[in-house]
């Protein structure tokens with residue numbers, strides 16, 4: 001079959017983004033992957049399907065490979081792309097429904113460009129009802145649009161029988177008119193958003209589709225004065241809200257629930273009203289502000305049982321309101337500028353009324369009496385963090401719609417919090433035992449949900465906007481994300497031997513303020529900074545990484561020497577950007593290793609002009625004076641902690657030392673810690689019966705954790721060395737693994753002990769002792 005050359009359109013909205021495929025350089029984390037597709041009907045036209053921003057370079061290349069290299073492979077544990085006989089990429093519907101909630105917006109993968117043939121066939125096999133066919137009508141249409149035709153874009157053999165797609169550099173990306181792009185994207189959105197919506201409701205795909213199409217159908221037939229276009233717009237608004245607010249994440253928050261609820265109620269209400277009633281109700285037009293106040297009350301009150309009753313609906317206003325809610329979630333700064341948060345929160349312990357809106361549009365108050373029924377099934381709507389994986393019964397929309405009764409949101413459905421007890425009554429405590437990692441024990445009465453974190457909702461698409469609003473330099477942001485943002489260092493408390501006090505302290509200082517910022521105010525305000533000091537190799541970096549892994553805060557890992565050298569000239573800006581980003585992604589921890597190198601005492605010989613400037617900026621930022629106006633969704637201040645480490649605390653500038661309010665010593669492990677450390681080191685090797693780790697621990701007094709690691713490595717190599725000593729290379733190659741895997745015995749440890757010395761001197765330790773006696777605070 002002949003290769004179809006893509007038509008070129010001069011204007012395009014999608015291809016303005018750099019594609020990994022088109023770039024010569026390596027893919028970067030902020031690349032947008034654009035996959036081009038053509039339709040069967042119009043093969044000469046190539047449409048673009050945007051895929052996603054901010055995949056890691058590996059994700060980008062893997063995705064390309066998976067899509068165009070047409071290899072059957074498991075991509076990112078998320079999505080299995082398979083090659084069908086006619087060389088299409090098929091994303092089985094099962095895979096689609098299994099996509100994790102954040103798929104569309106996170107670094108993992110967001111390919112949603114595929115033939116839905118298989119999905120359709122598979123689904124049909126399961127459900128043959130007419131209704132189902134209707135549901136899939138649109139998908140049938142999409143099917144034609146969403147086919148991967150690498151032949152058209154990559155110039156390879158259309159039969160698909162030949163070689164894999166041509167190198168990605170052959171893609172051309174300038175052939176999409178605005179209109180075509182718009183159409184295609186909105187279709188794609190339909191698919192993606194359906195998924196999002198479905199997840200928000202935690203129902204299965206089929207039910208969800210029925211729901212969506214049911215709405216559409218009913219609106220179509222409805223005699224209501226609101227025409228289909230408007231209603232469709234409303235549905236779209238909801239969908240857009242979910243999408244744009246990165247609903248995949250937001251559904252853990254009240255917003256998803258609220259929107260779902262409003263939609264359902266709207267529909268139910270309209271069904272239940274006569275035309276004249278509808279007209280009269282629609283005549284009432286509450287202001288957007290009224291509506292917004294209500295929504296804000298909902299968001300702001302963590303402890304109320306809500307009843308939302310929709311008395312009236314105006315789609316335009318509704319849309320406006322949703323937009324504003326979206327704005328609030330995605331761009332708190334501009335939202336706040338426009339519409340200050342209400343000053344007083346409604347306080348309500350057991351059902352007293354919240355602020356009564358001046359309009360009748362929505363009333364919020366637990367009403368008792370006729371017309372109100374609790375619907376257990378709506379429990380499934382409570383998707384607060386602690387319940388995200390709820391398998392509550394699917395909502396039967398048909399039933400819900402048929403009712404004339406408003407739906408009652410069950411307790412906790414919106415905020416996930418049941419009581420009004422302030423955090424003072426129920427502060428989580430951090431418990432660390434010698435045997436177990438620190439755990440945050442949340443008392444029975446305490447709020448069980450981590451407050452809504454901005455970074456949960458501000459996903460990639462919105463981040464760019466937020467960054468822009470906060471004046472974050474794009475290039476620096478990319479560098480920081482690449483070089484300093486550690487997503488999961490994968491070090492757990494249990495990987496660290498000893499240092500129990502430090503673990504407890506770090507957990508307390510870093511976890512709790514992130515969980516309950518409202519409690520850590522005034523005198524309880526979180527530490528501005530924490531300094532870990534001690535000899536080299538004692539686990540300071542590991543502790544910082546464990547903080548990142550265990551505490552769930554966004555973790556920026558910064559080497560102070562990098563700050564001072566690599567970015568010379570730009571260093572202050574880098575520091576500013578770093579803190580701004582940390583606020584945006586709050587709660588965050590900024591770990592500054594070797595802090596002495598950027599914060600040596602004024603006038604000392606090591607202080608260059610550049611260092612001085614970086615230091616000053618660091619001090620300003622730590623004071624919060626250079627802070628952005630970013631607010632958490634709950635209106636609080638973003639929690640940004642600085643965690644610093646140094647082997648040379650005595651070099652620290654006094655100003656920096658003051659800001660690192662909590663100063664803790666991470667010393668060489670004690671006997672118990674050394675034994676633990678030894679156990680950790682040898683956990684994967686076979687030990688002979690005669691090995692007594694306690695004896696080894698006794699002989700390693702003064703060893704740092706790093707020294708013990710070296711010792712174990714040495715011991716573990718002894719047998720291997722002996723075996724290899726007199727062998728020729730060819731004989732070495734012939735050795736079988738099992739011949740090498742000989743148990744390590746006590747003599748190996750003794751030999752290693754003779755070779756490996758403690759790297760710490762008594763004098764070093766004394767110097768730390770002295771410094772801590774003067775300045776320590778833990």
Ligand SMILES: Nc1ncnc2c1ncn2[C@@H]1O[C@H](COP(=O)(O)OP(=O)(O)OP(=O)(O)O)[C@@H](O)[C@H]1O
Nearest residue numbers: 495496497536537538539540541542647705706709
């Ligand atoms: N307490 C510990 N538990 C487990 N491993 C440890 C511990 N202390 C040190 N180690 C081992 O030593 C190595 C070095 O530790 P780490 O880099 O955390 O020390 P550090 O105190 O940050 O050193 P430096 O001050 O030189 O940066 C680690 O990779 C780990 O293998």
